[in-house]
Amino acid sequence: MIDSKKDSPDNFPKKKTLATRAPEKVLVPTSIGSLYARRASSSDYVSLAASSKDRLGELAVKLFVNGNKDKADKTALIDAEFELLTDEDIAAVTAAIAKANGWNISNGGGIKDLGLLAGAAMKKRNADALARQKEWLDLIDKTINPPYMKLFDEVNKFNNLVDKIDVLNNSAIRGLHEEMKSRDQIVAQINKLINPSVNGAIEELQKHTQPLSGAYSFLDADTIGRLSLSLDSIKSIGDEHRKALGPLWRSEVSEAVRNHSLNQSESAINEYLRDIPDGLQSFSNNECVLKPAKEEVDEDNEELPSLDWQNRPPIAMMRHQDSSVAVAAIETAEYVKKSAMNSEKLTLDVAELHAILIGEMIPQWMEAQEINSKKAEADRAHAEASLSATQKGLELTQNGLELTQKGLSFTRNGLIVAFVTLVVTTAMSLATAIYQYNSSKETEVINRAESQAQIELLKSQLDASQELLIEIRQLRAATEGRTLLEVDTNPPEVASNVDGLQE
Known part of the structure; x- marks a missing residue:
């Protein structure tokens, strides 16, 4: 019985993914609720790489x-x-972030420290990737490099060499084919020359045989039969020669050319020549070589002279080596020999x-490849060193730019403070000058009033002094008994002096 609960899809093992292999998030209690790092x-x-250093933390x-406990959730924290x-x-x-990533951070570390740790981790990751x-x-x-590269190069070079050899062999074979075509033409011409010669010889023999059979009745049937057999054999030899000359060139000689062996061609030709009977006569210009000895014949007498077979000179027999077929075969053998020698020379070349x-060439090329490989390795090392130096230079330049930016910020703040100080100092100086100016005017008015009062007081004192002086003079005159007319009642010129002072 099938257990439906056991076989339900809910009981199947869940597929593992990369998200399931990720470590658990770290819980962080905060004032806005529970967060997970x-x-x-x-x-x-x-x-992080696309951000600036100041905003890394x-x-x-x-x-x-974020606020989700799920390991697969990578939603970012919003700005609010x-x-x-x-x-x-x-x-x-x-x-919590440092703990989740395995970073070491001091207690109470802030966003700046976290940014430094994130930047260091990013650099380490890039270095590991490199x-x-x-x-x-x-x-x-x-x-790829030796010995595999050398093996591949050897195989490629061998294939290229085989292709070149095939090209050379094909060209040589094409040349041999052309020569064979020309030889076929020569053989055809030889056949054209041989065929009418053999046929003409047979006809001539038949013409001579007919009168001989009537004139020389002493010849028995066996002799005539043997002569007929000889004629038939000559005809069959001619036919056999015409048939055998072409296949000989196409089979034995062609095989000799392909195997570059002259001995096989010579043995085939000699074997063919051995099959030709020794009694074969030479025919040329449709005339038979086998002719009776010259004897005087009476032109008026139609009877043939008697033949003395015992005292008759021997018939001139031609060796089969001197026949045109043998000469053509020997020339063919010589050509095959030359072709074999040329093929052997081509093989040696x-x-x-x-x-x-x-x-020579492959070792030199391999040595050049090894030198180029070492040079490329040195160039790559130099490029890596240059890249490292460039990165350090960029970091120093970036630090310098940051310092310059901070200096510009300080300079701007200093200029603002100096400007504010200048404005305040100028305002204070202006207020002081205005105050001093106003104070000097009030002092001048007071001084003028005091001077005028003193002048008035001085005038009154002078008038009193003049009156007192007049009284004193009158008393003195009275005392001395002089009259008022004798007393100088004019006061001294003090009033004029006082008026001048007033002015």
């Missing part, structure tokens, strides 16, 4: 923290939630070329 991923490092907090975090929350969040790429390239070099390629 996770480990950085490759996409996070890409986002803030961006890391937003990327690595980030603004609500207090300093204690930031410290707790940075510590190291893995270099290992991969080195592995490829070890796989190709072998010498192969030896030069294997012994």
Whole structure:
């Protein structure tokens, strides 16, 4: 019986993915609720690389923290939630992020420390990626470079050499085919010459045989039969020669050319020549060589003279080596020999070329490839050193730009303070000058009033003094008994002096 609960899809084991293999998030209690810190991923490092150094810590907090406990959730913290975090929350969040990523951060570390850790982790990740790429390239070099590369090069060079040899052989074979065609034409011409000669010889023999059979009745049937057999054999030999000459060239001689063996062709030709009977006569210009001895014949007498077979000179027999067929066969054998020698020379030249390629050119090329490989390795090392120096220079330049930016900020603040100080000092100086000016005017008015009062007082005192002086003079005159007329009642010129002072 099938257990429906056991076989239900809910009881099947869940498929494992990369998200399930990720570590659990770290819980962070904050003032805005529970947050969860996770480990950085490759996409996070890409986002961090696109940010500036000043915002690495803030961006890391937003990327690595959210309110979802699910490991697969990588939703970033929104700006509104980030603004609500207090300093204690930031410290707790940075510590949780460092714990989730395996970073060491001091207690109470802030966003700036987290940004430094994130930047260091990003640099380490890039360095590890470069190291893995270099290992991969080195592995490829070890796989492709000697001895594998040398083996592949040897195979390629051998294939190219075989192709060149095939091209040379094909050209040589084409030349042999052309020569064979020309030889076929020669053989055809020889057949044209031989065929009418053999046929004419047979006809001439038949013409001579008919009168001989009537004139020389002493010849028995056996002799005539043997002569007929000889004629038939001559005809069959001619036919056999016409049939055998073409196949001989196409089979034995062609095989000799392909195997570059002259002995086979000579043995085939000699074997063919041995099959020709010794009694074969030479025919030329449709005339039979086998002729009776010259004897005087009476032109008026139609009877043939008697033949003395015992005292008759021997019939001139021609050796089969001197026949036109044998001469053509010997010439063909010589041509085959020359072709074999040329083919052997071509083979030696190709072998010498192969030896030069294997012994000289390929080692030189391999040595040049090794030198180029070492040079490329040195160039790559130099390029890596230049890249490292360039990166350091860029970092120093960036630090210098940051310092310059800070200096410009300080300079701007100093200029603002100096301007404010100048404005305040100028205002104070102007107020002091105005106050002093106003004070001097009031003092002048007071001084003038005091001077006028003193002048008036002085005038009154002078008038009193003059009156007192007049009284004194009158008293003195009275005392001395002089009259008033004698007394100088005019006061001294003090009043005029006082008026001058007043002016």
